[in-house]
Amino acid sequence: MPEIERKFLTISEAARVIGVSPLTLRNWDRKGLLVASRHPVNNYRLYGYSDVADLLAAISRKNAARASSRKIPVIEILEADRAAEVFTPDQDPRDAA
Numbered sequence: 001m002p003e004i005e006r007k008f009l010t011i012s013e014a015a016r017v018i019g020v021s022p023l024t025l026r027n028w029d030r031k032g033l034l035v036a037s038r039h040p041v042n043n044y045r046l047y048g049y050s051d052v053a054d055l056l057a058a059i060s061r062k063n064a065a066r067a068s069s070r071k072i073p074v075i076e077i078l079e080a081d082r083a084a085e086v087f088t089p090d091q092d093p094r095d096a097a
Contacts, residue, residue: 008037008046017052033078 015022028034029045034055036045055078 008048009052011036011045011047014047014052018055028078 009017011022011025015025018025025034025036025045025047029036034047034051036047038044039046058078
């Protein structure tokens with residue numbers, strides 16, 4: 001039997017890859033920051049590989065662009081990316097508010 005290609009991660013798998021708890025992913029889903037798809041049979045949250053990869057790339061870009069040693073919480077990175085604002089390396093998303 002041919003192997004079916006998986007295109008989604010469970011909430012536990014996605015949380016482990018991103019480095020946050022499943023509860024954090026549920027909160028982000030409710031806020032619309034990282035929206036999960038739903039399994040058609042059991043309604044479990046599923047996260048697409050591309051969505052998780054995009055989030056990790058956004059986190060990586062923000063970390064690389066950050067000139068100061070201050071840590072930017074992931075939630076602020078998601079909100080900044082969602083607003084599609086571009087910051088220069090000497091700017092911090094928290095300063096834009």
